[in-house]
Amino acid sequence: MDVQATHSTRARRRRLAAALRLVAGLAALVLPAWAGDFTASTAPLPPTLRDTGLYVDGSMSRVRPENLPFSPQYALWSDGAAKRRWIYLPPGTFIDAARPEAWEFPPGTRLWKEFAHARAVETRYIERLRDGSWRYAAYVWNEDGTDAVLAPEGGRTGLRAAGAPEGRYDIPAQADCRACHEGARVPVLGFGALQLSPDRDPGAVHGTAAGPADVDLRSLVARGLVRNLPASLTERPPRIAASSATARAALGYLHGNCGHCHSGTDSAPPVDLLLAQDIGDAAATDRVLRSMIGRASLYPAAGHATGARVVAPGSARASVIATRMRSRDPQVQMPPLGTRIPDDEGLSLVERWINSLEPTKETAP
Amino acid sequence: MKRTIAFLRAIVLASALAVPALSAAQAPAARADDAAPSGATQDTASAATTKVARGKYLVTVAGCNDCHTPLKLGSNGPEPDMSRMLSGHPESLAMPPAPRLPDGPWQVTAAATSTAWSGPWGVSFTANLTPDAETGLGRWSFRNFKDTIRTGRHLGRGRPILPPMPIPMYKHFTDEDLEAIYAFLRTIPPIRNQVPLPVAPPALSTAASQ
Numbered sequence: 001m002d003v004q005a006t007h008s009t010r011a012r013r014r015r016l017a018a019a020l021r022l023v024a025g026l027a028a029l030v031l032p033a034w035a036g037d038f039t040a041s042t043a044p045l046p047p048t049l050r051d052t053g054l055y056v057d058g059s060m061s062r063v064r065p066e067n068l069p070f071s072p073q074y075a076l077w078s079d080g081a082a083k084r085r086w087i088y089l090p091p092g093t094f095i096d097a098a099r100p101e102a103w104e105f106p107p108g109t110r111l112w113k114e115f116a117h118a119r120a121v122e123t124r125y126i127e128r129l130r131d132g133s134w135r136y137a138a139y140v141w142n143e144d145g146t147d148a149v150l151a152p153e154g155g156r157t158g159l160r161a162a163g164a165p166e167g168r169y170d171i172p173a174q175a176d177c178r179a180c181h182e183g184a185r186v187p188v189l190g191f192g193a194l195q196l197s198p199d200r201d202p203g204a205v206h207g208t209a210a211g212p213a214d215v216d217l218r219s220l221v222a223r224g225l226v227r228n229l230p231a232s233l234t235e236r237p238p239r240i241a242a243s244s245a246t247a248r249a250a251l252g253y254l255h256g257n258c259g260h261c262h263s264g265t266d267s268a269p270p271v272d273l274l275l276a277q278d279i280g281d282a283a284a285t286d287r288v289l290r291s292m293i294g295r296a297s298l299y300p301a302a303g304h305a306t307g308a309r310v311v312a313p314g315s316a317r318a319s320v321i322a323t324r325m326r327s328r329d330p331q332v333q334m335p336p337l338g339t340r341i342p343d344d345e346g347l348s349l350v351e352r353w354i355n356s357l358e359p360t361k362e363t364a365p
Numbered sequence: 366m367k368r369t370i371a372f373l374r375a376i377v378l379a380s381a382l383a384v385p386a387l388s389a390a391q392a393p394a395a396r397a398d399d400a401a402p403s404g405a406t407q408d409t410a411s412a413a414t415t416k417v418a419r420g421k422y423l424v425t426v427a428g429c430n431d432c433h434t435p436l437k438l439g440s441n442g443p444e445p446d447m448s449r450m451l452s453g454h455p456e457s458l459a460m461p462p463a464p465r466l467p468d469g470p471w472q473v474t475a476a477a478t479s480t481a482w483s484g485p486w487g488v489s490f491t492a493n494l495t496p497d498a499e500t501g502l503g504r505w506s507f508r509n510f511k512d513t514i515r516t517g518r519h520l521g522r523g524r525p526i527l528p529p530m531p532i533p534m535y536k537h538f539t540d541e542d543l544e545a546i547y548a549f550l551r552t553i554p555p556i557r558n559q560v561p562l563p564v565a566p567p568a569l570s571t572a573a574s575q
Contacts, residue, residue: 179521266507267508267522269520269523329565330565331563332524333524336522
Protein backbone atom coordinates (compact mmCIF):
# COMPACT_ATOMS: atom_id res chain seq x y z
CA MET A 1 0.00 0.00 0.00
CA ASP A 2 2.79 2.35 1.01
CA VAL A 3 4.68 1.39 -2.09
CA GLN A 4 1.66 2.11 -4.27
CA ALA A 5 1.15 5.45 -2.58
CA THR A 6 4.79 6.38 -3.19
CA HIS A 7 4.48 5.36 -6.83
CA SER A 8 1.40 7.45 -7.36
CA THR A 9 3.07 10.46 -5.65
CA ARG A 10 6.08 10.02 -7.90
CA ALA A 11 3.89 9.75 -10.98
CA ARG A 12 2.07 12.94 -9.97
CA ARG A 13 5.39 14.72 -9.48
CA ARG A 14 6.62 13.53 -12.86
CA ARG A 15 3.45 14.76 -14.55
CA LEU A 16 3.71 18.11 -12.81
CA ALA A 17 7.36 18.40 -13.82
CA ALA A 18 6.43 17.60 -17.42
CA ALA A 19 3.70 20.24 -17.33
CA LEU A 20 6.10 22.81 -15.94
CA ARG A 21 8.64 21.96 -18.62
CA LEU A 22 6.00 22.48 -21.27
CA VAL A 23 5.01 25.83 -19.79
CA ALA A 24 8.68 26.84 -19.59
CA GLY A 25 9.15 25.78 -23.20
CA LEU A 26 6.18 27.89 -24.32
CA ALA A 27 7.53 30.82 -22.33
CA ALA A 28 10.93 30.47 -23.98
CA LEU A 29 9.22 30.70 -27.37
CA VAL A 30 7.19 33.73 -26.40
CA LEU A 31 9.72 35.76 -24.40
CA PRO A 32 12.18 36.62 -27.19
CA ALA A 33 9.25 37.92 -29.24
CA TRP A 34 8.34 40.20 -26.35
CA ALA A 35 11.89 41.44 -26.06
CA GLY A 36 11.77 42.45 -29.72
CA ASP A 37 15.22 44.07 -29.65
CA PHE A 38 18.83 43.15 -30.33
CA THR A 39 18.90 40.78 -27.40
CA ALA A 40 16.36 38.41 -28.96
CA SER A 41 18.22 35.24 -29.85
CA THR A 42 16.36 34.96 -33.16
CA ALA A 43 17.15 38.51 -34.33
CA PRO A 44 19.61 38.68 -37.24
CA LEU A 45 23.12 39.96 -36.58
CA PRO A 46 23.55 43.71 -37.15
CA PRO A 47 24.40 44.04 -40.89
CA THR A 48 27.11 46.67 -40.37
CA LEU A 49 29.47 47.66 -37.59
CA ARG A 50 27.63 50.98 -37.46
CA ASP A 51 24.54 49.08 -36.26
CA THR A 52 26.29 47.49 -33.29
CA GLY A 53 26.42 50.75 -31.35
CA LEU A 54 30.19 51.11 -31.23
CA TYR A 55 30.38 54.64 -32.67
CA VAL A 56 28.40 57.82 -32.15
CA ASP A 57 25.76 58.37 -34.83
CA GLY A 58 27.17 59.49 -38.15
CA SER A 59 30.77 58.58 -37.30
CA MET A 60 32.92 55.53 -37.96
CA SER A 61 35.73 56.61 -35.65
CA ARG A 62 34.31 58.37 -32.57
CA VAL A 63 33.54 55.67 -30.04
CA ARG A 64 30.52 56.22 -27.81
CA PRO A 65 31.56 57.14 -24.27
CA GLU A 66 29.62 54.23 -22.75
CA ASN A 67 31.87 51.77 -24.66
CA LEU A 68 34.87 51.40 -22.37
CA PRO A 69 38.35 50.76 -23.82
CA PHE A 70 40.58 48.12 -22.21
CA SER A 71 43.88 46.29 -22.88
CA PRO A 72 44.62 42.83 -21.51
CA GLN A 73 48.18 42.56 -20.22
CA TYR A 74 48.81 39.20 -21.95
CA ALA A 75 47.70 39.79 -25.54
CA LEU A 76 46.74 37.08 -28.02
CA TRP A 77 49.13 36.78 -30.97
CA SER A 78 47.30 37.59 -34.23
CA ASP A 79 50.09 37.80 -36.82
CA GLY A 80 51.21 41.14 -35.44
CA ALA A 81 47.89 42.97 -35.94
CA ALA A 82 47.44 46.09 -33.81
CA LYS A 83 44.32 45.77 -31.71
CA ARG A 84 41.85 47.98 -29.87
CA ARG A 85 39.11 46.70 -27.61
CA TRP A 86 35.92 48.01 -25.99
CA ILE A 87 33.22 46.68 -23.70
CA TYR A 88 29.63 47.85 -23.16
CA LEU A 89 27.50 46.95 -20.14
CA PRO A 90 23.81 47.94 -20.16
CA PRO A 91 22.98 50.74 -17.69
CA GLY A 92 22.45 49.50 -14.13
CA THR A 93 24.11 46.13 -14.75
CA PHE A 94 27.43 44.78 -13.50
CA ILE A 95 29.76 41.82 -13.87
CA ASP A 96 29.59 39.27 -11.06
CA ALA A 97 33.22 38.41 -10.27
CA ALA A 98 32.60 35.97 -7.41
CA ARG A 99 34.51 33.38 -9.48
CA PRO A 100 37.59 35.47 -10.30
CA GLU A 101 38.47 33.79 -13.64
CA ALA A 102 34.92 32.96 -14.76
CA TRP A 103 33.14 36.27 -14.60
CA GLU A 104 29.40 36.32 -15.12
CA PHE A 105 28.51 38.98 -17.69
CA PRO A 106 24.99 40.50 -17.77
CA PRO A 107 22.72 39.93 -20.79
CA GLY A 108 23.21 42.82 -23.20
CA THR A 109 27.02 42.83 -22.73
CA ARG A 110 28.81 43.69 -25.98
CA LEU A 111 32.52 43.60 -26.82
CA TRP A 112 34.46 44.74 -29.86
CA LYS A 113 38.01 44.06 -31.00
CA GLU A 114 39.52 45.93 -33.94
CA PHE A 115 42.38 44.36 -35.93
CA ALA A 116 44.62 46.69 -37.93
CA HIS A 117 47.53 46.16 -40.35
CA ALA A 118 48.37 49.74 -41.38
CA ARG A 119 44.59 50.28 -41.58
CA ALA A 120 41.63 48.72 -39.77
CA VAL A 121 40.89 45.40 -41.50
CA GLU A 122 38.35 43.74 -39.25
CA THR A 123 36.33 44.37 -36.10
CA ARG A 124 35.05 41.34 -34.19
CA TYR A 125 31.93 41.56 -32.08
CA ILE A 126 30.53 39.44 -29.24
CA GLU A 127 27.17 39.91 -27.63
CA ARG A 128 25.40 38.21 -24.76
CA LEU A 129 21.71 37.70 -25.47
CA ARG A 130 18.78 37.84 -23.12
CA ASP A 131 18.62 34.03 -22.90
CA GLY A 132 22.24 33.95 -21.69
CA SER A 133 23.68 32.61 -24.95
CA TRP A 134 26.47 34.38 -26.84
CA ARG A 135 26.73 35.30 -30.48
CA TYR A 136 29.71 36.28 -32.58
CA ALA A 137 30.21 38.37 -35.70
CA ALA A 138 33.06 39.76 -37.78
CA TYR A 139 32.87 43.07 -39.68
CA VAL A 140 35.18 43.68 -42.63
CA TRP A 141 36.41 47.23 -43.24
CA ASN A 142 36.57 48.75 -46.71
CA GLU A 143 39.96 50.13 -47.78
CA ASP A 144 38.90 53.75 -47.18
CA GLY A 145 37.92 52.99 -43.59
CA THR A 146 34.45 54.47 -44.12
CA ASP A 147 32.39 51.34 -43.48
CA ALA A 148 32.59 47.81 -42.13
CA VAL A 149 30.04 45.15 -43.08
CA LEU A 150 29.13 41.75 -41.66
CA ALA A 151 31.36 38.94 -42.96
CA PRO A 152 29.75 35.76 -44.33
CA GLU A 153 29.06 33.07 -41.73
CA GLY A 154 31.86 30.96 -43.21
CA GLY A 155 34.42 33.79 -42.96
CA ARG A 156 36.73 34.94 -45.77
CA THR A 157 40.19 33.67 -46.61
CA GLY A 158 43.06 35.64 -48.11
CA LEU A 159 41.62 39.14 -47.91
CA ARG A 160 44.14 41.66 -49.29
CA ALA A 161 45.72 43.65 -46.44
CA ALA A 162 49.08 45.40 -46.78
CA GLY A 163 51.15 44.84 -43.67
CA ALA A 164 49.65 41.41 -42.91
CA PRO A 165 51.91 38.35 -43.53
CA GLU A 166 52.19 37.91 -47.32
CA GLY A 167 49.68 40.76 -47.61
CA ARG A 168 46.84 38.37 -46.79
CA TYR A 169 44.35 38.32 -43.93
CA ASP A 170 41.78 35.68 -42.93
CA ILE A 171 38.39 36.52 -41.45
CA PRO A 172 37.28 33.71 -39.12
CA ALA A 173 34.09 31.75 -39.66
CA GLN A 174 31.52 32.03 -36.88
CA ALA A 175 32.28 28.38 -36.05
CA ASP A 176 35.93 29.42 -35.57
CA CYS A 177 34.82 32.13 -33.13
CA ARG A 178 33.00 29.49 -31.11
CA ALA A 179 35.91 27.05 -31.32
CA CYS A 180 38.12 29.38 -29.28
CA HIS A 181 35.63 31.34 -27.21
CA GLU A 182 33.44 28.45 -26.12
CA GLY A 183 36.33 26.28 -24.97
CA ALA A 184 37.04 28.63 -22.11
CA ARG A 185 35.46 28.89 -18.68
CA VAL A 186 33.63 31.98 -19.93
CA PRO A 187 33.40 33.00 -23.61
CA VAL A 188 34.85 36.48 -23.00
CA LEU A 189 38.63 36.12 -23.31
CA GLY A 190 41.03 38.82 -22.27
CA PHE A 191 38.62 40.58 -19.90
CA GLY A 192 39.17 39.02 -16.47
CA ALA A 193 40.87 39.65 -13.16
CA LEU A 194 44.40 38.67 -14.22
CA GLN A 195 44.24 40.28 -17.66
CA LEU A 196 43.01 43.60 -16.25
CA SER A 197 45.20 43.67 -13.15
CA PRO A 198 46.72 47.09 -12.43
CA ASP A 199 49.89 45.18 -11.49
CA ARG A 200 50.83 44.77 -15.17
CA ASP A 201 53.64 42.44 -16.16
CA PRO A 202 56.57 44.49 -17.57
CA GLY A 203 57.91 41.30 -19.20
CA ALA A 204 54.72 40.54 -21.20
CA VAL A 205 55.50 40.21 -24.91
CA HIS A 206 53.67 42.54 -27.31
CA GLY A 207 52.42 44.19 -24.14
CA THR A 208 51.08 47.66 -24.56
CA ALA A 209 50.85 50.15 -21.75
CA ALA A 210 47.26 50.67 -20.72
CA GLY A 211 45.81 53.77 -22.40
CA PRO A 212 44.79 56.72 -20.20
CA ALA A 213 41.08 56.03 -20.75
CA ASP A 214 41.40 52.24 -20.34
CA VAL A 215 39.41 50.62 -17.57
CA ASP A 216 41.26 48.16 -15.35
CA LEU A 217 40.29 45.98 -12.43
CA ARG A 218 40.63 48.80 -9.91
CA SER A 219 38.51 51.32 -11.84
CA LEU A 220 35.87 48.73 -12.71
CA VAL A 221 35.47 47.81 -9.04
CA ALA A 222 35.43 51.49 -8.00
CA ARG A 223 32.66 52.23 -10.52
CA GLY A 224 30.61 49.24 -9.35
CA LEU A 225 30.86 47.60 -12.79
CA VAL A 226 32.65 44.58 -11.31
CA ARG A 227 31.20 43.32 -8.03
CA ASN A 228 31.74 40.44 -5.61
CA LEU A 229 35.45 40.19 -6.43
CA PRO A 230 37.12 38.38 -3.50
CA ALA A 231 38.50 41.03 -1.13
CA SER A 232 42.03 39.60 -1.34
CA LEU A 233 42.16 40.53 -5.05
CA THR A 234 40.93 44.05 -4.41
CA GLU A 235 43.57 44.65 -1.76
CA ARG A 236 46.40 42.99 -3.65
CA PRO A 237 46.10 43.15 -7.47
CA PRO A 238 46.35 39.73 -9.13
CA ARG A 239 49.66 38.53 -10.52
CA ILE A 240 51.00 35.12 -11.44
CA ALA A 241 52.94 33.64 -8.53
CA ALA A 242 56.03 32.58 -10.46
CA SER A 243 59.61 31.99 -9.35
CA SER A 244 61.17 34.48 -11.81
CA ALA A 245 60.25 37.36 -14.11
CA THR A 246 60.75 35.08 -17.15
CA ALA A 247 58.47 32.40 -15.68
CA ARG A 248 55.80 35.00 -14.87
CA ALA A 249 55.82 36.37 -18.42
CA ALA A 250 55.93 32.91 -20.03
CA LEU A 251 53.04 31.59 -17.94
CA GLY A 252 51.11 34.78 -18.70
CA TYR A 253 51.78 34.32 -22.41
CA LEU A 254 50.53 30.71 -22.29
CA HIS A 255 47.47 31.83 -20.31
CA GLY A 256 46.58 34.50 -22.87
CA ASN A 257 47.32 32.43 -25.99
CA CYS A 258 46.56 28.83 -25.02
CA GLY A 259 44.51 28.90 -21.79
CA HIS A 260 41.13 29.28 -23.49
CA CYS A 261 41.40 25.71 -24.86
CA HIS A 262 43.72 24.16 -22.26
CA SER A 263 41.26 25.33 -19.68
CA GLY A 264 40.42 22.29 -17.57
CA THR A 265 36.76 22.34 -18.69
CA ASP A 266 34.95 19.37 -20.24
CA SER A 267 35.48 20.87 -23.68
CA ALA A 268 39.26 21.07 -23.19
CA PRO A 269 41.44 18.66 -25.15
CA PRO A 270 41.67 15.38 -23.21
CA VAL A 271 45.29 15.82 -22.17
CA ASP A 272 46.68 16.81 -18.79
CA LEU A 273 48.04 20.12 -20.07
CA LEU A 274 46.41 23.02 -18.21
CA LEU A 275 47.48 26.53 -19.21
CA ALA A 276 44.68 28.74 -17.84
CA GLN A 277 45.64 30.51 -14.64
CA ASP A 278 43.06 30.76 -11.86
CA ILE A 279 43.98 33.81 -9.91
CA GLY A 280 41.55 33.07 -7.08
CA ASP A 281 43.31 29.81 -6.23
CA ALA A 282 46.79 29.98 -4.70
CA ALA A 283 47.60 26.43 -5.85
CA ALA A 284 46.59 27.04 -9.48
CA THR A 285 49.96 28.14 -10.85
CA ASP A 286 51.60 25.08 -9.36
CA ARG A 287 48.97 22.89 -11.06
CA VAL A 288 49.78 24.57 -14.39
CA LEU A 289 53.50 23.90 -13.93
CA ARG A 290 52.97 20.28 -12.92
CA SER A 291 50.73 19.71 -15.96
CA MET A 292 53.60 20.34 -18.37
CA ILE A 293 57.07 20.12 -16.83
CA GLY A 294 58.46 16.63 -17.40
CA ARG A 295 55.06 15.29 -18.50
CA ALA A 296 55.05 12.73 -21.33
CA SER A 297 53.31 14.06 -24.43
CA LEU A 298 50.54 11.99 -25.99
CA TYR A 299 51.29 13.68 -29.29
CA PRO A 300 53.24 11.45 -31.68
CA ALA A 301 55.19 14.40 -33.09
CA ALA A 302 57.53 13.96 -36.00
CA GLY A 303 61.10 14.61 -34.91
CA HIS A 304 60.42 13.58 -31.31
CA ALA A 305 61.07 10.20 -29.79
CA THR A 306 58.12 8.35 -28.26
CA GLY A 307 57.55 9.60 -24.75
CA ALA A 308 58.84 13.11 -25.54
CA ARG A 309 58.07 15.67 -22.85
CA VAL A 310 55.55 18.48 -23.16
CA VAL A 311 58.16 20.64 -21.43
CA ALA A 312 61.59 19.03 -21.07
CA PRO A 313 63.16 21.19 -18.36
CA GLY A 314 66.38 22.78 -19.60
CA SER A 315 65.75 21.90 -23.27
CA ALA A 316 63.31 23.84 -25.42
CA ARG A 317 64.53 21.81 -28.41
CA ALA A 318 63.26 18.58 -26.82
CA SER A 319 59.94 20.12 -25.71
CA VAL A 320 56.83 19.27 -27.74
CA ILE A 321 55.16 22.54 -26.69
CA ALA A 322 57.85 24.58 -28.50
CA THR A 323 57.77 22.33 -31.59
CA ARG A 324 54.05 22.82 -32.00
CA MET A 325 54.16 26.57 -31.32
CA ARG A 326 56.86 26.92 -34.02
CA SER A 327 54.98 24.93 -36.72
CA ARG A 328 52.38 26.32 -39.09
CA ASP A 329 51.51 22.97 -40.63
CA PRO A 330 47.75 22.91 -39.90
CA GLN A 331 48.05 19.34 -38.57
CA VAL A 332 50.75 20.29 -36.08
CA GLN A 333 50.54 23.97 -35.22
CA MET A 334 49.49 25.47 -31.91
CA PRO A 335 47.31 27.38 -31.53
CA PRO A 336 45.40 25.62 -34.30
CA LEU A 337 43.44 28.71 -35.35
CA GLY A 338 43.86 32.39 -36.06
CA THR A 339 47.42 32.82 -37.31
CA ARG A 340 49.47 32.35 -40.49
CA ILE A 341 52.90 32.82 -38.92
CA PRO A 342 54.34 31.79 -35.55
CA ASP A 343 54.98 34.39 -32.87
CA ASP A 344 58.79 34.60 -32.77
CA GLU A 345 58.85 36.83 -29.72
CA GLY A 346 56.40 34.71 -27.73
CA LEU A 347 58.15 31.51 -28.77
CA SER A 348 61.52 32.94 -27.77
CA LEU A 349 60.14 33.86 -24.33
CA VAL A 350 58.72 30.36 -23.76
CA GLU A 351 62.00 28.80 -24.97
CA ARG A 352 64.03 31.03 -22.64
CA TRP A 353 61.84 29.95 -19.75
CA ILE A 354 62.13 26.23 -20.61
CA ASN A 355 65.91 26.53 -20.99
CA SER A 356 66.10 28.22 -17.58
CA LEU A 357 64.47 25.24 -15.84
CA GLU A 358 66.69 22.85 -13.91
CA PRO A 359 67.21 19.75 -16.12
CA THR A 360 66.16 16.44 -14.62
CA LYS A 361 68.17 13.23 -15.01
CA GLU A 362 66.04 12.26 -18.04
CA THR A 363 66.36 15.57 -19.87
CA ALA A 364 70.01 16.40 -19.14
CA PRO A 365 72.11 16.29 -22.32
CA MET B 366 -7.64 31.41 -11.78
CA LYS B 367 -10.01 28.47 -12.33
CA ARG B 368 -9.19 28.62 -16.02
CA THR B 369 -5.48 28.50 -15.27
CA ILE B 370 -5.96 25.44 -13.11
CA ALA B 371 -8.06 23.80 -15.79
CA PHE B 372 -5.36 24.61 -18.35
CA LEU B 373 -2.62 23.15 -16.19
CA ARG B 374 -4.76 20.07 -15.54
CA ALA B 375 -5.18 19.65 -19.30
CA ILE B 376 -1.41 19.88 -19.76
CA VAL B 377 -0.83 17.32 -17.00
CA LEU B 378 -3.31 14.96 -18.64
CA ALA B 379 -1.84 15.52 -22.07
CA SER B 380 1.66 14.84 -20.86
CA ALA B 381 0.53 11.74 -18.95
CA LEU B 382 -0.81 10.44 -22.25
CA ALA B 383 2.16 11.60 -24.29
CA VAL B 384 5.00 10.26 -22.17
CA PRO B 385 4.12 6.55 -22.41
CA ALA B 386 3.42 7.04 -26.13
CA LEU B 387 6.88 8.51 -26.64
CA SER B 388 8.55 5.71 -24.70
CA ALA B 389 6.75 3.17 -26.83
CA ALA B 390 7.91 4.95 -29.97
CA GLN B 391 11.52 4.83 -28.86
CA ALA B 392 11.51 1.19 -27.87
CA PRO B 393 11.77 -0.44 -31.32
CA ALA B 394 14.80 1.68 -32.21
CA ALA B 395 16.42 0.63 -28.95
CA ARG B 396 15.97 -3.01 -29.84
CA ALA B 397 17.44 -2.60 -33.30
CA ASP B 398 20.55 -4.16 -31.91
CA ASP B 399 22.39 -6.75 -33.93
CA ALA B 400 21.68 -9.58 -36.28
CA ALA B 401 19.93 -11.73 -33.68
CA PRO B 402 17.17 -9.80 -31.91
CA SER B 403 15.23 -12.10 -29.61
CA GLY B 404 12.01 -10.27 -30.42
CA ALA B 405 9.89 -12.19 -27.90
CA THR B 406 11.18 -10.65 -24.68
CA GLN B 407 9.94 -7.48 -23.02
CA ASP B 408 12.39 -4.60 -23.23
CA THR B 409 13.48 -4.50 -19.62
CA ALA B 410 16.98 -3.20 -20.27
CA SER B 411 18.13 -0.12 -18.40
CA ALA B 412 18.34 3.23 -20.17
CA ALA B 413 22.12 2.90 -20.37
CA THR B 414 21.94 -0.48 -22.05
CA THR B 415 19.34 0.89 -24.43
CA LYS B 416 21.61 3.77 -25.35
CA VAL B 417 24.60 1.48 -25.92
CA ALA B 418 22.50 -0.81 -28.13
CA ARG B 419 21.31 2.12 -30.16
CA GLY B 420 24.92 3.30 -30.48
CA LYS B 421 26.01 -0.13 -31.67
CA TYR B 422 23.26 -0.08 -34.28
CA LEU B 423 24.26 3.40 -35.49
CA VAL B 424 27.97 2.56 -35.64
CA THR B 425 27.13 -0.57 -37.62
CA VAL B 426 24.89 0.98 -40.25
CA ALA B 427 26.67 4.36 -40.53
CA GLY B 428 29.69 2.50 -41.87
CA CYS B 429 32.25 3.39 -39.15
CA ASN B 430 33.87 -0.02 -39.51
CA ASP B 431 34.37 0.50 -43.24
CA CYS B 432 37.45 2.62 -42.56
CA HIS B 433 38.17 2.38 -38.83
CA THR B 434 38.37 -1.45 -38.74
CA PRO B 435 41.23 -2.71 -40.96
CA LEU B 436 40.29 -5.04 -43.79
CA LYS B 437 42.07 -8.39 -44.01
CA LEU B 438 42.01 -10.92 -46.80
CA GLY B 439 39.61 -13.74 -45.97
CA SER B 440 38.56 -16.78 -47.95
CA ASN B 441 35.90 -14.72 -49.73
CA GLY B 442 38.02 -11.63 -50.27
CA PRO B 443 38.56 -8.57 -48.06
CA GLU B 444 36.66 -8.60 -44.77
CA PRO B 445 36.85 -6.46 -41.59
CA ASP B 446 39.35 -7.81 -39.06
CA MET B 447 37.07 -7.72 -36.02
CA SER B 448 39.94 -8.63 -33.70
CA ARG B 449 41.06 -5.05 -34.37
CA MET B 450 37.56 -3.57 -34.32
CA LEU B 451 37.52 0.24 -34.74
CA SER B 452 41.18 0.57 -33.76
CA GLY B 453 42.09 2.57 -36.89
CA HIS B 454 45.14 2.32 -39.13
CA PRO B 455 47.47 -0.36 -37.71
CA GLU B 456 50.60 1.11 -36.13
CA SER B 457 52.58 -1.85 -37.49
CA LEU B 458 51.66 -1.10 -41.09
CA ALA B 459 54.13 1.60 -42.18
CA MET B 460 52.94 2.90 -45.52
CA PRO B 461 55.39 3.68 -48.32
CA PRO B 462 54.91 7.09 -50.00
CA ALA B 463 51.57 7.25 -51.84
CA PRO B 464 51.76 6.84 -55.62
CA ARG B 465 51.76 10.12 -57.51
CA LEU B 466 48.81 10.19 -59.85
CA PRO B 467 48.82 12.05 -63.16
CA ASP B 468 46.42 14.97 -63.58
CA GLY B 469 42.91 13.78 -64.28
CA PRO B 470 39.86 12.41 -62.56
CA TRP B 471 41.73 9.60 -60.68
CA GLN B 472 42.78 11.46 -57.54
CA VAL B 473 42.45 9.18 -54.53
CA THR B 474 44.21 5.98 -53.52
CA ALA B 475 43.59 3.79 -50.48
CA ALA B 476 45.53 1.14 -48.60
CA ALA B 477 44.31 -2.46 -48.89
CA THR B 478 43.27 -2.17 -45.24
CA SER B 479 41.04 0.83 -46.12
CA THR B 480 42.66 2.67 -43.20
CA ALA B 481 45.08 4.95 -45.08
CA TRP B 482 43.95 7.33 -47.80
CA SER B 483 45.88 9.58 -50.13
CA GLY B 484 44.40 12.49 -52.06
CA PRO B 485 44.78 16.20 -52.66
CA TRP B 486 44.63 16.71 -48.86
CA GLY B 487 47.77 14.60 -48.29
CA VAL B 488 47.65 11.24 -46.54
CA SER B 489 45.14 10.57 -43.76
CA PHE B 490 44.99 7.60 -41.42
CA THR B 491 41.79 6.48 -39.74
CA ALA B 492 41.64 7.11 -35.99
CA ASN B 493 41.59 4.63 -33.15
CA LEU B 494 38.04 4.86 -31.79
CA THR B 495 38.51 2.30 -29.00
CA PRO B 496 38.61 3.52 -25.38
CA ASP B 497 42.39 3.08 -25.00
CA ALA B 498 43.51 5.99 -22.81
CA GLU B 499 46.69 6.86 -24.66
CA THR B 500 46.04 6.01 -28.29
CA GLY B 501 42.25 5.97 -28.55
CA LEU B 502 39.27 7.93 -27.24
CA GLY B 503 39.70 6.80 -23.62
CA ARG B 504 40.16 10.31 -22.24
CA TRP B 505 37.66 12.02 -24.48
CA SER B 506 34.62 13.63 -22.87
CA PHE B 507 31.30 13.44 -24.69
CA ARG B 508 31.72 17.14 -25.41
CA ASN B 509 35.08 16.43 -27.12
CA PHE B 510 33.40 13.78 -29.29
CA LYS B 511 30.35 15.86 -30.17
CA ASP B 512 32.40 18.98 -30.94
CA THR B 513 34.66 16.96 -33.27
CA ILE B 514 31.79 15.59 -35.36
CA ARG B 515 29.87 18.86 -35.40
CA THR B 516 32.78 21.13 -36.40
CA GLY B 517 35.05 18.85 -38.43
CA ARG B 518 37.91 19.92 -36.20
CA HIS B 519 39.86 17.60 -33.92
CA LEU B 520 38.22 17.99 -30.48
CA GLY B 521 36.12 20.80 -31.94
CA ARG B 522 38.95 23.30 -31.80
CA GLY B 523 42.09 21.71 -33.24
CA ARG B 524 43.36 20.48 -36.61
CA PRO B 525 40.89 19.88 -39.46
CA ILE B 526 39.51 16.34 -39.80
CA LEU B 527 40.50 15.13 -43.26
CA PRO B 528 38.69 13.14 -45.97
CA PRO B 529 37.36 10.57 -46.38
CA MET B 530 35.72 11.09 -42.96
CA PRO B 531 32.16 12.10 -43.96
CA ILE B 532 31.89 15.08 -41.60
CA PRO B 533 29.59 17.01 -43.98
CA MET B 534 27.01 14.24 -43.47
CA TYR B 535 27.79 13.13 -39.91
CA LYS B 536 27.56 16.63 -38.50
CA HIS B 537 23.80 16.23 -38.90
CA PHE B 538 23.61 13.44 -36.30
CA THR B 539 21.29 14.47 -33.47
CA ASP B 540 22.72 14.96 -29.98
CA GLU B 541 20.90 11.80 -28.91
CA ASP B 542 22.49 9.75 -31.68
CA LEU B 543 25.95 11.12 -30.87
CA GLU B 544 25.41 10.30 -27.18
CA ALA B 545 24.46 6.75 -28.12
CA ILE B 546 27.47 6.32 -30.42
CA TYR B 547 29.80 7.72 -27.76
CA ALA B 548 28.24 5.43 -25.11
CA PHE B 549 28.76 2.37 -27.33
CA LEU B 550 32.37 3.32 -28.16
CA ARG B 551 33.12 3.39 -24.40
CA THR B 552 32.10 -0.27 -24.13
CA ILE B 553 34.20 -1.86 -26.90
CA PRO B 554 37.54 -3.53 -26.10
CA PRO B 555 40.34 -0.97 -25.79
CA ILE B 556 43.14 -1.64 -28.28
CA ARG B 557 46.51 0.03 -27.93
CA ASN B 558 47.33 1.26 -31.43
CA GLN B 559 49.09 4.56 -32.13
CA VAL B 560 47.80 5.83 -35.47
CA PRO B 561 50.33 7.95 -37.39
CA LEU B 562 49.78 11.67 -37.90
CA PRO B 563 48.45 12.81 -41.29
CA VAL B 564 51.01 13.68 -43.95
CA ALA B 565 50.62 17.10 -45.54
CA PRO B 566 50.43 17.38 -49.36
CA PRO B 567 53.82 18.20 -50.95
CA ALA B 568 53.20 21.97 -51.36
CA LEU B 569 52.26 22.36 -47.69
CA SER B 570 55.15 20.30 -46.31
CA THR B 571 57.54 22.61 -48.16
CA ALA B 572 55.85 25.70 -46.74
CA ALA B 573 55.78 24.27 -43.21
CA SER B 574 59.48 23.44 -43.19
CA GLN B 575 60.52 26.99 -44.18
